[in-house]
Structure formats: C-alpha cells, structure tokens
Amino acid sequence: MTVRLGANRYGKAETRLVHVVRNGPVHHVKDVNVSTFLSGDMEAVHLTGDNSAVLPTDTQKNTAYVFARRHGVGQIEEFALRLARHYVTAQPTVHHARVEIEEYGWHRAGPHSFVRDGGEVRTCVAHHDRDGRTTVVSGLRDLVLMNSTGSEFRGYIVDEYTTLAPAADRVLATAVTARWRHTAPEASSYAKSYAEVRQCLLEAFTGTHSRSLQQTLYAMGERVLTTCPEVCEIRLTMPNKHHFAVDLTPFGLDNDNEVFHAADRPYGLMEGGVLRDDAPDAGFAWE
Incomplete structure (x- = not known):
C-alpha cells in the first residue's frame, strides 16, 4: 500500500x-x-x-x-x-x-x-x-428574522412516527446565513451590493406567505438574483427557530397563538442555493 x-x-x-x-x-x-x-x-x-x-x-x-x-x-x-x-x-x-x-x-x-x-x-x-483567477463571496450571518403570522406547514408526509400536527398559522423565525458570489469581483461596489442584497432578503422574507421555510428560502434567493445583476449565485442556511404555543388549559385559559415557548433545540435546518442559468463556473469560490 x-x-x-x-x-x-x-x-x-x-x-x-x-x-x-x-x-x-x-x-x-x-x-x-x-x-x-x-x-x-x-x-x-x-x-x-x-x-x-x-x-x-x-x-x-x-x-x-x-x-x-x-x-x-x-x-x-x-x-x-x-x-x-x-x-x-x-x-x-x-x-x-x-x-x-x-x-x-x-x-x-x-x-x-x-x-x-x-x-x-x-x-x-x-x-x-x-x-x-479571483473570486469573491460576500455574505452575512446571524440575521435574525421573524414573522408572527403568514406562515403555515401542512400537507407533508405522515408515517408511523409522525406526531407533528399540521399548522395553518404559525410563527416563522430564523437566523439567516447568506453568501453570494459576484460575477465580476472587480466591477462590484461592495457596500452598495451588500445593502441591496440585505434589503432583498428582508423584503422577500416579510412579503412571502410561507408554506414552508424552503419556499421562503428560495423566494429570498430569487429576489436577490432578479434585483442584483452583479450577483450570480446565492447560498442560504436557515434554521427553523421553533415557537410552540403553550398549553394554558390547565389554568383555565385559551391561547390563540399569543404565548409561545421559543425552543432552543433540536431545530429544523434548511440549506439551499439559487443561481442564474448563465452563472460562470464557481471554481474554488465556495471552498
């Protein structure tokens, strides 16, 4: 050997x-x-x-x-x-x-x-x-976002181990890590690009009625690529920061999605990339 x-x-x-x-x-x-x-x-x-x-x-x-x-x-x-x-x-x-x-x-x-x-x-x-050869990937992490309504999760696979109840109205919260690749690094105005990408992420998160965190992730990436021509690819990591409605019936109270337990772990973790059809080869950009 x-x-x-x-x-x-x-x-x-x-x-x-x-x-x-x-x-x-x-x-x-x-x-x-x-x-x-x-x-x-x-x-x-x-x-x-x-x-x-x-x-x-x-x-x-x-x-x-x-x-x-x-x-x-x-x-x-x-x-x-x-x-x-x-x-x-x-x-x-x-x-x-x-x-x-x-x-x-x-x-x-x-x-x-x-x-x-x-x-x-x-x-x-x-x-x-x-x-x-030169590549630049800009990004951000720990962008914490929350929608208190406008999110649901239902229609998923149910098997013998499934206990999760369908949710027609839930809190959607996450801490976004985003990285985006510049098509031509030398041509980018990095400060302007950063502000525009960040704004796109916020607008897509707040403006999307979410049927899944994956759908929201794609909407955020799509908004960036359709708004920022200098960006050819974006990759997002988004944990689902679960908020569970607390059962207050033992105290004689209802709870119409007002009081939640913000769970620390375990949590769902969604990752995905969105890129242009004409995006140049990434080479070593993501290494």
Whole structure:
C-alpha cells in the first residue's frame, strides 16, 4: 500500500483587528476578524519538516496589521483581495491564497463614541491564485428574522412516527446565513451590493406567505438574483427557530397563538442555493 499527501493549506485564523480612522474630531471604526490560508509547494514541510517554503502564520498576522495601517481596511472584500494578492505575488511557494473576513458593526454615539451593533455579522471570502483567477463571496450571518403570522406547514408526509400536527398559522423565525458570489469581483461596489442584497432578503422574507421555510428560502434567493445583476449565485442556511404555543388549559385559559415557548433545540435546518442559468463556473469560490 502507498500513501501520498492530499490537499492541504495552512494559515492564521481569527486575527482580531480594529482600525480607527481619525478624521479630525470625527473618528470611524472598522472592527474585523481576519483568517488567511495559504497553499502551494508545501510537500516538504509535511513529509520532511523542511520549513523553507513556509511563511509563518505569525507573519500573516503582522501582514494584516501592516496593511490596515498602510492602506486602511475599507470594504472587507477589498481588504481580503489585497491580502490574497500580496501573498501569491510576494511568495513564490504560495500558489493560492484564501482570505476570510468577518466584520462587526458599530453605531455612532458621538464624534468618537460608538455602540456595538447586536445584529448580523458581515462576511466575505476572497480567493486568488497564481493563474490570476479571483473570486469573491460576500455574505452575512446571524440575521435574525421573524414573522408572527403568514406562515403555515401542512400537507407533508405522515408515517408511523409522525406526531407533528399540521399548522395553518404559525410563527416563522430564523437566523439567516447568506453568501453570494459576484460575477465580476472587480466591477462590484461592495457596500452598495451588500445593502441591496440585505434589503432583498428582508423584503422577500416579510412579503412571502410561507408554506414552508424552503419556499421562503428560495423566494429570498430569487429576489436577490432578479434585483442584483452583479450577483450570480446565492447560498442560504436557515434554521427553523421553533415557537410552540403553550398549553394554558390547565389554568383555565385559551391561547390563540399569543404565548409561545421559543425552543432552543433540536431545530429544523434548511440549506439551499439559487443561481442564474448563465452563472460562470464557481471554481474554488465556495471552498
């Protein structure tokens, strides 16, 4: 029997970076979490412990800090692309760079005072390789949404293990993770695109009478693709955050969908993608 080295990469995970832009008395804050992953001529380090092809992960951490000081952070997609291209260009042994960034929002409370946003986290993943191929996937996670009516679930398979009663009117709640692929990364205005995609997700969720969470998921993806021409594919992960009406009859009370137990687990989990017929090959975009 013979064995060989398979696909591999290494990097620095979760470098926390806060960049304060000091515009006179009015400051601006970028709060991000940067993870970098490099691959290429790395056989020797795995097979013999030869580190001559390895850029230390500590160096990758420092590079993120230096680039923030020299160039600023700006849109996280732009920062991720800048870092990815640097590693591939500057290091002959690095053939492919993957940079993932999370951004945490802050609301202004004064010229130099801020309140941490408790809402969703903005995300992106940028890839760049030695052949000049570049992809950008933007996204968000923890966008918590709820419709208190306008949702049902019935007509499903019933077998000997089914106990769930059909619901003609139920609470629909979820925490959306969405990732969308840009057709031409260089042509995208990332801030504008993010705002438009987020608005599409909200409008489709609130405006769809839901017969299943899967139907709502597709409606959200469809709205994005029909509204945002720069996006060619979107993938969504949506847990069903169950709300069960509490039985109040032991206390002599009815409960017409007013009092609920918000269950933590287990929960249904829906995942799906929506893409244009003419979407270019994804390559390594989703890796």
